[in-house]
Amino acid sequence: KRNVTSCLVSVLVGMGSAVERTDKHVREYLLYRGFTSTLKQLDSDIKADKEKGFRVDRIIEQLQQLVQSFDLAGLKEYWLYLDRRLFCRLEDVYRSTVNKLRTSLYRYYVINTIQKGNLEKTQEFFQKQALELQGQAEWRDWFILPFIPTPEQNPAFGAYFSRQWADTFLVSLHNFLSVLFQCMHIPVLLSFDAEVQRMTSLAEENEQLRQVLFALQTESRDQKDGDEAVQHKLPLYVQNMDRLGDTELDLVSSQRVVSAAATPSRNFFSTLLPQAKRAPMKAPPTSGSPSQAALGRKELPANHAVKSKELSQSKEVKAASCQSSSSEPPSSQPQALNHSSRHRRIQEHEKERKELFSRPAPQAAESRADDVDATAAKSAVEPPDSSGREDGGLQVEQPFIKLSQEEYGEHHSSIMHCRVDSSGRRVASLDVDGVIKVWSFNPMMQTKATIMSKSPLLSLEWATKPDRLLLLGSGVGTVRLYDTEAKKNLYEMNIDETHPRILSLACSPSGSSFVCSAAALSRSGSVDSVPRLPIPVSGQLLLWDTKTVKQQLQFSLEPEPVAINCTAFNHNGNLLVTGAADGVIRLFDMQRYESAMSWRAHDGEVYSVEFSYDENTVFSVGEDRKFIQWNIHRCGVKQSEQVLPQDATGPFVLSGYSGYKQVQVPRGRLFAFDSEGQHVLTCSSSGGLIYRLTNGEPALDRVLPLGGHKAPVVTVDWCSAVDCGTCLTASMDGKIKLSTLLAQKS
Numbered sequence: 001k002r003n004v005t006s007c008l009v010s011v012l013v014g015m016g017s018a019v020e021r022t023d024k025h026v027r028e029y030l031l032y033r034g035f036t037s038t039l040k041q042l043d044s045d046i047k048a049d050k051e052k053g054f055r056v057d058r059i060i061e062q063l064q065q066l067v068q069s070f071d072l073a074g075l076k077e078y079w080l081y082l083d084r085r086l087f088c089r090l091e092d093v094y095r096s097t098v099n100k101l102r103t104s105l106y107r108y109y110v111i112n113t114i115q116k117g118n119l120e121k122t123q124e125f126f127q128k129q130a131l132e133l134q135g136q137a138e139w140r141d142w143f144i145l146p147f148i149p150t151p152e153q154n155p156a157f158g159a160y161f162s163r164q165w166a167d168t169f170l171v172s173l174h175n176f177l178s179v180l181f182q183c184m185h186i187p188v189l190l191s192f193d194a195e196v197q198r199m200t201s202l203a204e205e206n207e208q209l210r211q212v213l214f215a216l217q218t219e220s221r222d223q224k225d226g227d228e229a230v231q232h233k234l235p236l237y238v239q240n241m242d243r244l245g246d247t248e249l250d251l252v253s254s255q256r257v258v259s260a261a262a263t264p265s266r267n268f269f270s271t272l273l274p275q276a277k278r279a280p281m282k283a284p285p286t287s288g289s290p291s292q293a294a295l296g297r298k299e300l301p302a303n304h305a306v307k308s309k310e311l312s313q314s315k316e317v318k319a320a321s322c323q324s325s326s327s328e329p330p331s332s333q334p335q336a337l338n339h340s341s342r343h344r345r346i347q348e349h350e351k352e353r354k355e356l357f358s359r360p361a362p363q364a365a366e367s368r369a370d371d372v373d374a375t376a377a378k379s380a381v382e383p384p385d386s387s388g389r390e391d392g393g394l395q396v397e398q399p400f401i402k403l404s405q406e407e408y409g410e411h412h413s414s415i416m417h418c419r420v421d422s423s424g425r426r427v428a429s430l431d432v433d434g435v436i437k438v439w440s441f442n443p444m445m446q447t448k449a450t451i452m453s454k455s456p457l458l459s460l461e462w463a464t465k466p467d468r469l470l471l472l473g474s475g476v477g478t479v480r481l482y483d484t485e486a487k488k489n490l491y492e493m494n495i496d497e498t499h500p501r502i503l504s505l506a507c508s509p510s511g512s513s514f515v516c517s518a519a520a521l522s523r524s525g526s527v528d529s530v531p532r533l534p535i536p537v538s539g540q541l542l543l544w545d546t547k548t549v550k551q552q553l554q555f556s557l558e559p560e561p562v563a564i565n566c567t568a569f570n571h572n573g574n575l576l577v578t579g580a581a582d583g584v585i586r587l588f589d590m591q592r593y594e595s596a597m598s599w600r601a602h603d604g605e606v607y608s609v610e611f612s613y614d615e616n617t618v619f620s621v622g623e624d625r626k627f628i629q630w631n632i633h634r635c636g637v638k639q640s641e642q643v644l645p646q647d648a649t650g651p652f653v654l655s656g657y658s659g660y661k662q663v664q665v666p667r668g669r670l671f672a673f674d675s676e677g678q679h680v681l682t683c684s685s686s687g688g689l690i691y692r693l694t695n696g697e698p699a700l701d702r703v704l705p706l707g708g709h710k711a712p713v714v715t716v717d718w719c720s721a722v723d724c725g726t727c728l729t730a731s732m733d734g735k736i737k738l739s740t741l742l743a744q745k746s
Contacts, residue, residue, distance in 0.1 A: 019055075023042075023046060027039060030042065056174055056181065059082075060174055060177075063075070064170075066078060067109050067112050072109065072125060072128065079105065086180055087180075097176065101172070104169045104173075105169075106125075107142075107160060110142070115161065122146045123146050130143075141156060204510075398704065399678075399679060399692065399703055399704075399744060400703070400704055400725075400742065400743055401742040401744065402704065402740070403740045403741065403742050404740045405706070405708050405738065405740070406737070406738045407735055407737055408429070408735070409734065409736075411429060411431045411437060411734035412431070412435075413432050414432045414664055414714065414731075414734060415429055415431050415432075415668070415715060415730035415736065416431060416432055416457075416664075416667045417429065417430040417460050417668040417669075417715060418668060419460065419668075419669070420462075420717050420719040420726075421462040421467045421468075422462060424719050424720075425440055426438055426448065426462075426468075428462065428470055428484075429736060430457055434457045435453075436453070436457070436470075436472070437449075438451070441726070445738075448484060449484050449487050451470075451482060453472070453474065455474045455478070456474060457474050458473055458475050458501055458502055458667065459472075459473035459505050459667070460472050460473065461473075461505035461506060461507055462507070463507050463546070464509055464510070464511040465511030466511070468484050468485045469483055469484070471507060473503070475502070477494060477495050477496055477500035477501075478493060478502075479492070479493045479495055479505070479544075480493075481493075481549075493544065495516060495518050496518050498520060499518035499520050499538065499539060500521060501518065501519040501520070502518055503517045503563060503667075504516075504517040504564055504565060504566050505517075506568060506569055507569075509569060509571060510573055513544060513552065514543075514544055515542065515543055515555075515567055515576060516541075516542045517565070517567060518542065519538070519539040519563035520538045520539065522537060536563055536582045536605070538561050539562050539563030539580075540557075540561060541554070541555040541557060541567075541578065542554050542555070543555070555588060555595070557580070562580045564579070564580050565579055565580060565605060565606055566579045566606065566607065566608050566609050567579075568609055570611050571611075571615065573590055575587060575589065575590060575611075575632075576588040577609050577610075579601070579609040580605070580606055581606075583601060583602040583603060583604055584600050584606070585598065585606060585618065585630065586598040587618070597632075599630075599636035600636075601620050602620065602624050603622070603624040604622055605623045607650070607670055608620065608666070608669055608671055610671070610672075610673065612677055613673065613677025614677070615632075616633065617639055619680075623649070625643055626643055627641070627671070627682075627700065628641045629699065640699035642700045644682065645684065648683045648684060649670060649683075650666040650714065652664045652665075653712070654732040662732065664732060667714075667715070668714065668730070670682065670683055670716070671716065672718035673718060674720060674725060675720035675725065679691065679693065679703060681706075681716045681718050683714060683715070684712075684713055686707055686710075686713075687706045687707040687708045688705075688706040688729040688737075688739065689705050689706070690703045690704040690727070691703060706727060708737045709729065709733075709737060713729045714732055716728060716729050725741045725743065726741070
């Protein structure tokens with residue numbers, strides 16, 4: 001009975017919450033239309049609603065309140081209303097059940113008057129109900145109840161004075177009303193809400209089934225596909241974990257090359273930043289003089305044969321690499337190439353591409369090459385104008401156009417964190433004074449909530465499901481779960497008194513759990529000393545369940561417990577990457593809850609880590625100012641490395657009058673990728689900087705400075721959940737800039 005009751009309670013609570021949300025939307029609509037009189041009438045009707053928004057628990061509370069206050073007239077009137085509104089619509093077979101519940105409700109009232117010692121109300125009940133009850137057999141013996149000295153000891157009435165009878169009656173009434181509401185006709189507005197919830201649950205179930213299917217397919221693959229699979233403990237389901245398979249990548253690559261060859265000119269405003277992530281496409285490195293590169297863009301028919309040869313060679317290399325990443329084991333084909341041979345073929349392919357692009361143009365185009373040479377040489381000295389064209393009329397290939405830049409200036413001190421939620425609707429920003437602002441920027445910039453904290457805050461993270469919740473990590477060993485819509489704390493979790501600094505938080509994509517990095521106090525005893533100690537302090541990495549609000553486990557940090565500065569999940573939550581104060585990157589298998597691999601990545605602390613778009617590599621930024629790409633299938637192997645400027649990695653310094661100097665160590669995200677994983681946004685002293693990721697040297701190609709800041713930028717984020725991509729850059733003077741970008745066709 002308790003299990004059935006709990007199921008009914010969950011169904012009715014969901015229906016009640018749907019009614020509340022629908023009432024809220026209707027009120028918002030009436031207010032938008034200016035129907036103020038209708039809105040007032042709606043509010044008054046909601047206050048006088050006797051059905052309590054179809055919340056059975058509130059109806060039971062109302063009945064109990066009338067019983068406890070000895071309001072017999074109100075009790076009879078409320079039951080008659082329920083009878084006219086609900087019970088009269090039932091079939092005749094349920095009439096006897098309704099009569100039994102009414103009889104039990106009256107007995108519940110009489111027993112309460114005797115237990116409270118109010119015999120006047122007991123006699124009043126029988127006087128007013130005599131005409132109605134004296135003809136009923138179940139009430140025949142109850143008229144002597146007021147005259148029995150100790151009715152609770154009487155065999156005929158003793159059972160009704162027990163707690164068990166009262167609980168049984170209330171549960172039975174609750175279940176009856178729950179089933180009644182569940183079987184009622186639901187309006188279209190409420191059924192729409194239920195349909196949305198059903199589709200959401202189906203989508204989650206489908207995602208889980210896809211993961212199970214993917215795991216089963218990878219487990220059946222031949223384990224002799226390469227030596228790298230034995231070198232470390234990375235699980236099988238991660239070996240070829242591209243979000244798009246190599247076949248799909250090759251198809252997208254071919255389509256892009258063909259479309260680029262078929263359209264010699266581009267329309268700057270022909271496409272916006274896509275919402276869905278596509279396969280990352282790196283720009284081909286071109287060598288040779290500027291005249292040859294410009295001529296290759298302008299004289300399309302002249303080098304069409306060169307591009308065709310390049311495309312065919314690209315497909316050959318792709319076909320060879322597809323054999324190693326196919327999801328089905330080969331039967332009659334030779335053994336698949338391992339990662340090292342695949343990497344060597346790609347390098348050879350890039351070398352051939354450079355040679356092809358460095359060849360001189362045909363003789364028919366030599367007469368025009370001099371003019372293009374002069375124009376290209378001029379563009380190397382003079383930057384292009386705002387129209388995106390040079391004086392010679394050639395287009396400058398820029399991946400983004402900065403449409404606008406807005407400023408959010410509600411903070412009065414340096415920003416520590418600035419994060420956009422998964423839906424791209426809200427931004428949460430935290431400053432060094434512990435003030436958190438939750439605000440939106442689409443369609444207009446508006447502050448939604450302000451959170452003040454007595455204890456110092458060091459970290460924040462948006463929950464994934466639902467995305468309105470915030471995780472707030474303090475400097476006193478607590479993590480709060482805050483509802484940004486209701487503007488209240490839901491839970492406050494005590495993590496660890498010996499490790500009170502909550503340095504990093506990361507919520508799993510499913511929303512069912514989150515990881516929490518807790519560190520001990522610095523030797524100075526402060527929450528955050530600047531600069532940090534040369535010897536890393538002790539730390540813990542914990543996994544918490546967001547539903548039960550309980551700690552699930554503590555991860556093993558080898559070779560010693562150390563403070564974890566940054567954490568990040570992959571797209572399905574199967575992997576977790578962390579960067580620590582000892583310069584070590586650790587990769588955890590979240591299905592087995594154990595470390596898959598670890599390697600020393602930086603000289604000094606690791607400040608930020610992120611998975612690449614295809615999630616076969618990891619990017620990191622450290623105290624040594626290096627931006628490094630690591631291959632997670634080959635432990636400790638670098639894909640690329642780039643030294644960043646000092647103002648991109650910190651510690652950040654803001655100088656003022658009379659020798660005043662403010663120093664801030666990195667806390668928030670130091671770099672962020674666009675929706676396709678081709679470009680990265682970093683910090684600088686005057687605003688954000690956008691780089692293009694390349695396969696050659698250097699690893700980063702500077703594309704677009706965003707500017708707009710008068711103080712050093714300390715954290716960035718790149719929101720691509722909406723059509724127009726928005727870059728967020730937060731600085732030490734409390735200003736946050738939102739730069740709206742427009743992507744051009746590639």
